[in-house]
Amino acid sequence: MVLELARPRPIWQIMFSTHHTDVALLYTITSLAFLFMGGVLALTLRAELFAPGPQIIPDSITFNRIFTVHGTTMLFLFAIPFASGIGNYLVPIMVRYKDMAYPKLNAIAFWMIPVGAALVWLGFSDVSWTAYAPYSVIRAPGPAADMWIFGLKIVGISSVLSSINFVVTIMKCKHPDLPLSKVPLFAWSMLVISLMTIVAIPTFAAALLMMLTDRLGVSGFFNPAMGGDPIAYQHLFWFTFHPEVYIFILPAIGMMYEIIPRFSRKPLYSQASGVFAFVMLAIIGFASWGHHMFATGMSFTEKTVFMIGTLAAVPASGMHVFNYLATMWGGRIRFDAPMKFAVGGIALFFSAGAGGVLNTAMPLDFITHDTYWVVGHMHLFLTGTIAFGFVAFTYYLFPFITGRMYNRKLADYHFITMFAGTVMVFFTQHLLGLYGMPRRVFDYPPFPAWIAMNEFATIGAFILGSGMLAFLINLIYSSAKGKEANMDDPFGLGGKYYYPVSAKTPHHTGY
Amino acid sequence: MGHDTAEWVYVGVICGILAWVGADSWYVEKLVDDVPKDAEVIKVTAQQWFWTFEHKDGTKEVGQLHLKKGQPYKFEITSKDVNHAFNMPDWVIMQDAIPGRINKAWFVPDQVGEFPIQCREYCGLLHYNMRGTLYIEDNK
Numbered sequence: 001m002v003l004e005l006a007r008p009r010p011i012w013q014i015m016f017s018t019h020h021t022d023v024a025l026l027y028t029i030t031s032l033a034f035l036f037m038g039g040v041l042a043l044t045l046r047a048e049l050f051a052p053g054p055q056i057i058p059d060s061i062t063f064n065r066i067f068t069v070h071g072t073t074m075l076f077l078f079a080i081p082f083a084s085g086i087g088n089y090l091v092p093i094m095v096r097y098k099d100m101a102y103p104k105l106n107a108i109a110f111w112m113i114p115v116g117a118a119l120v121w122l123g124f125s126d127v128s129w130t131a132y133a134p135y136s137v138i139r140a141p142g143p144a145a146d147m148w149i150f151g152l153k154i155v156g157i158s159s160v161l162s163s164i165n166f167v168v169t170i171m172k173c174k175h176p177d178l179p180l181s182k183v184p185l186f187a188w189s190m191l192v193i194s195l196m197t198i199v200a201i202p203t204f205a206a207a208l209l210m211m212l213t214d215r216l217g218v219s220g221f222f223n224p225a226m227g228g229d230p231i232a233y234q235h236l237f238w239f240t241f242h243p244e245v246y247i248f249i250l251p252a253i254g255m256m257y258e259i260i261p262r263f264s265r266k267p268l269y270s271q272a273s274g275v276f277a278f279v280m281l282a283i284i285g286f287a288s289w290g291h292h293m294f295a296t297g298m299s300f301t302e303k304t305v306f307m308i309g310t311l312a313a314v315p316a317s318g319m320h321v322f323n324y325l326a327t328m329w330g331g332r333i334r335f336d337a338p339m340k341f342a343v344g345g346i347a348l349f350f351s352a353g354a355g356g357v358l359n360t361a362m363p364l365d366f367i368t369h370d371t372y373w374v375v376g377h378m379h380l381f382l383t384g385t386i387a388f389g390f391v392a393f394t395y396y397l398f399p400f401i402t403g404r405m406y407n408r409k410l411a412d413y414h415f416i417t418m419f420a421g422t423v424m425v426f427f428t429q430h431l432l433g434l435y436g437m438p439r440r441v442f443d444y445p446p447f448p449a450w451i452a453m454n455e456f457a458t459i460g461a462f463i464l465g466s467g468m469l470a471f472l473i474n475l476i477y478s479s480a481k482g483k484e485a486n487m488d489d490p491f492g493l494g495g496k497y498y499y500p501v502s503a504k505t506p507h508h509t510g511y
Numbered sequence: 512m513g514h515d516t517a518e519w520v521y522v523g524v525i526c527g528i529l530a531w532v533g534a535d536s537w538y539v540e541k542l543v544d545d546v547p548k549d550a551e552v553i554k555v556t557a558q559q560w561f562w563t564f565e566h567k568d569g570t571k572e573v574g575q576l577h578l579k580k581g582q583p584y585k586f587e588i589t590s591k592d593v594n595h596a597f598n599m600p601d602w603v604i605m606q607d608a609i610p611g612r613i614n615k616a617w618f619v620p621d622q623v624g625e626f627p628i629q630c631r632e633y634c635g636l637l638h639y640n641m642r643g644t645l646y647i648e649d650n651k
Contacts, residue, residue: 060636066572128633134610135593139635224611230611273518295596296607297614300544304537311529318525322518334577357529361536363543368607370596370631436600438631441639445627 010492018103027085036072046461060442064126071129094187096175101168112158116151123147133233163194204240207376209265238289252389263339264331280316310360337411341392348384374431376426399490404482410474417467424460550585555607557595560637579650585617596632620647
């Protein structure tokens with residue numbers, strides 16, 4: 001494996017490389033940069049909502065633009081590229097191949113992300129990350145909305161290309177002695193999400209084009225005056241993005257499967273159950289998109305079908321939680337930063353999943369839909385599970401990538417503040433939703449309960465933000481000045497560290 | 512490796528809870544979907560960024576709605592421009608207002624007072640301020 005900073009190279013050698021670890025480093029650093037950029041936007045939003053009346057954002061259009069870019073950044077420029085980055089590091093090693101199947105395609109897929117990101121950030125559109133028609137068609141100001149469309153188009157193509165690469169690497173380049181059932185669960189999660197991406201993304205790609213031609217005035221796909229239907233957009237959108245929810249979350253689940261057995265110093269409870277749950281989620285994930293649209297005037301039968309489809313996905317998620325707990329049961333657990341974040345992530349995953357069951361119960365959905373409950377619910381998945389898993393794995397791979405150890409005190413501070421902050425912000429937002437506060441609002445009337453909960457959530461957000469600042473400092477400082485890690489066993493777990501053979505004898509030594 | 516009894520029991524308990532949640536929501540939603548025959552129709556029209564209500568007798572109100580206690584009402588909700596959502600959080604009335612469609616919701620006010628009406632679907636610049644007031648008066 002690469003010890004990036006132990007063997008310094010000029011940056012252009014990494015940028016123009018097609019080697020999987022170099023592309024992985026580019027993906028990882030880019031996505032973490034977007035995590036911090038998106039985080040700054042989130043803190044701006046929370047500061048604005050601290051009290052009724054304008055606080056720090058001058059007008060509502062700026063607020064709308066900020067939450068649009070915050071959502072787009074976190075989902076498409078942080079969550080997806082980060083999973084691709086870690087996948088690039090580990091999937092070839094896990095299937096015992098020298099590189100990804102198509103190294104050049106891999107580099108191309110990465111380099112499309114900065115282009116898409118530039119369009120999204122320079123446009124700074126206000127369509128919200130869902131970009132529901134007809135607002136995005138007839139009212140959203142251009143060229144920002146058009147830049148958003150093209151930016152997402154490019155990011156979507158990038159994720160399809162990298163998915164093709166992962167599928168081929170795992171299915172075709174796997175070592176012949178390694179049966180698919182024995183491939184580690186993180187690689188399984190990458191295989192499953194890659195297949196899901198290939199099936200799901202084209203629908204949204206079509207919706208984006210239809211939205212573009214509608215905006216140009218040459219078609220009326222989503223315009224009732226021209227025989228179109230705004231609901232059609234929502235179906236196309238959620239057919240992509242409900243499966244996409246699992247595409248975001250499964251890599252984090254896979255990363256926890258890497259961390260938990262090692263830090264519990266016990267073998268995984270059941271590989272078969274993990275694989276089964278991944279495949280189940282991948283299939284059932286396509287049968288539940290309509291639960292985002294209960295309030296659009298769906299018939300009773302439609303609502304029932306999508307409710308059943310959604311409930312059916314829950315046991316598979318529950319099996320992952322069981323698998324983690326059964327692995328930890330009776331183990332000699334070492335609570336280093338990766339394990340702390342993984343266990344914290346599991347606790348929050350369970351809470352988020354329980355909240356999700358309430359959302360899908362049809363009558364309750366009309367209480368929670370489009371309120372702050374939904375904001376809290378999806379952030380409990382996105383921050384509480386996905387970001388926790390990703391942060392855990394960043395700490396876990398840190399010695400692997402840099403040859404140095406992160407600062408443990410800063411990492412502990414990061415864990416405590418991030419966990420407390422996540423609970424303070426997102427649990428509170430659930431309650432705020434039950435009190436009826438709509439999401440995506442720049443300002444709110446001075447109801448005492450709303451003010452109190454918004455203040456509490458904003459304080460929590462800044463506590464969370466201080467933890468992320470400690471994370472950033474830790475990453476930069478420790479990769480340059482951190483203590484040298486013992487590369488055989490950096491976490492003192494007694495066993496061997498990660499695939500040490502390939503770490504010491506990389507397949508590609510020159511470029 | 513493989514499943515053992517504990518995992519099957521655990522998965523079974525989860526499935527049981529889900530079946531109960533599903534069956535109960537199915538039952539409640541069926542009741543909620545059934546509009547009473549004697550409900551009075553109120554036409555609700557959303558546009559950026561205010562609400563218009565039209566009563567049975569043709570009188571229109573903008574931004575406020577006066578209803579009588581004890582009388583069932585059925586809302587026929589639509590929009591003139593972009594998607595909105597007609598929401599009275601205190602009465603759990605929540606339906607999207609979508610151009611080209613008429614969505615339905617109903618309720619029977621059983622309490623007098625003033626209650627907020629708001630838009631719950633992002634609709635642009637003044638979405639946060641697309642609010643109204645519901646006045647429920649005694650039916651005398």
